[in-house]
Amino acid sequence: MTERITDNPDILELLPRLNDSDAGVRRIALIELADLEDPDGxxxxxxxxxxxxxxxxxxxAARLLEAWEESEVVQGLCAALADPAEPVRLAAAQSLSELKTQDAGQLILPWATHNEAFVRASALRALRELRLADAAGPALRALADIDAGVRREAVGILGWLKHEPALPALAQLAADEPDTEVRRAAIGALGLARDAxxxxxxxGALADPAWQVREEAATTLGKVGHAEAGPALVAALADAYWQxxxxxxxxxxxxxxxxxxDGLAELLGHAIANLRKEAALALGELGQARALPVLQAAEGDSDPEVRKAVRIALAQLQGVV
Known part of the structure; x- marks a missing residue:
């Protein structure tokens, strides 16, 4: 370990063990050093x-440094993303993902173009929740990365930033991306738009071969909020997967x-209680008097959560009869 000088008595007491020949002793000494919560350490x-x-x-050390935002720490954790040992790389990536300041983000940005895919993906992951505007450019470029994990993290950044210039590229990914998780992420990120x-x-994603992508597409269509999606969503009520x-x-x-x-009413007879519950709530939101007899017939459902949903729906419909 590099020669360091300190007059801090707590650190001085730990120095012999921090430099011990036994790795286990050094590791425990590091934990005790971190417990001091002193920047001098x-x-x-x-x-x-x-x-x-x-x-x-x-x-x-990588795990213990997660609470610190100092530049030397951020730079050290970034460098550790390329460590030859996987446990070190994973610990460094996790600690970087806990950072909260945009100043830290500026230090992480250059690592988003590293020659190792794990480093690029980890840097982008750390940047995501920092909502750093400068990350949009690297994220857009990373949508074409050869590594699916990097592309997935890039999509996450653009979604968190609500970066509307990325919408055409995200739509293209939703249609053409070979990796299921990247397609799913791209579909979710399209929810940042509120136009048609x-x-x-x-x-189109409601017909994706992966049910997880179809599920995400249905969810996002509800968020975007355009009635033009109604017929396609009605067709999705017959999807092979209940999710x-x-x-x-x-x-x-x-x-x-x-x-x-009619499609929602049919689901009230489905074997899965969660699906019956959602169908009942949706029927209440439709606000149609025609749903009353259907819901009344479901008041005796065997599941208490479904019965509760039916009561909520019937209360919503009281004003339309």
């Missing part, structure tokens, strides 16, 4: 992260799409 923690010969010590421009991509049906029912209720009544 950061140089020893960052040294351990970057130069200690034992991967277990470097990984511990994203409807073709979202409606897709549930999200379609929820979306149709949000849209108050009148043409959904």
């Amino acid at each position: 950061l140089p020893w923690l960052t040294d351990a992260l970057l130069v200690d010969g034992a991967a277990e010590v470097r990984a511990e 421009s994203v409807l073709p991509a979202l409606i 897709v049906r549930l999200r379609a029912a929820r979306a149709l209720g949000r849209l108050r799409f009148a043409g959904a009544l």
Whole structure:
């Protein structure tokens, strides 16, 4: 470990063990150093992260540094993303994802173009929740990255930033991306729009071969809030996967799409209680008197949560009869 000078008595007491030949002793000493919560101890923690010969010590240092935003810490954690030991890389990535300041984001940005895919993905992941406007450009470029994990993290940044210039690229990903999780993320990110421009991509995704993508498409269509999606969502009420049906029912209720009544009524007889519950709530949101007898027939449902949803729906319809 690099020679350091300090007059802090607590750190001085730990120095022999921080430099011990036994990795286990050094690791425990690092934990005790971090427990001091004293910035004077950061140089020893960052040294351990970057130069200690034992991967277990470097990984511990990476975990212990998660609460610090100092530039030397952020730079050290970024460098550790390329550590030869996977536990160190994973710990550094997790600690970086806990950062909260945009100043830290500026230090992370250059790592988004690193030659290693794990480093690029981890840097983008750390940038996501910082909502750093400068991250939009690197994220847009990363949509074409050869690594699916990098593309997925790039989509996450653009969605969190609500970066509308990315909508055409996200719509293209929703249609053509080979990786299921990236397609799903792109569909979710399209929810940042509130205009009809994203409807073709979202409606098309209701026919995606992966049910997880179809589920996300139904959810996002409910958020975007355009009645033009109603017929496609009604068709999704017959999807082979109940999870897709549930999200379609929820979306149709949000849209108050009148043409959904018969399809939702049919779901009240489904074997899965969660689906019956969502169908009942959606029928209440439609605000149609025609739904009254259907809901009244479901008042004796065997599931208490479904019965509660039916009561809520009937209360909503009281004003329309």
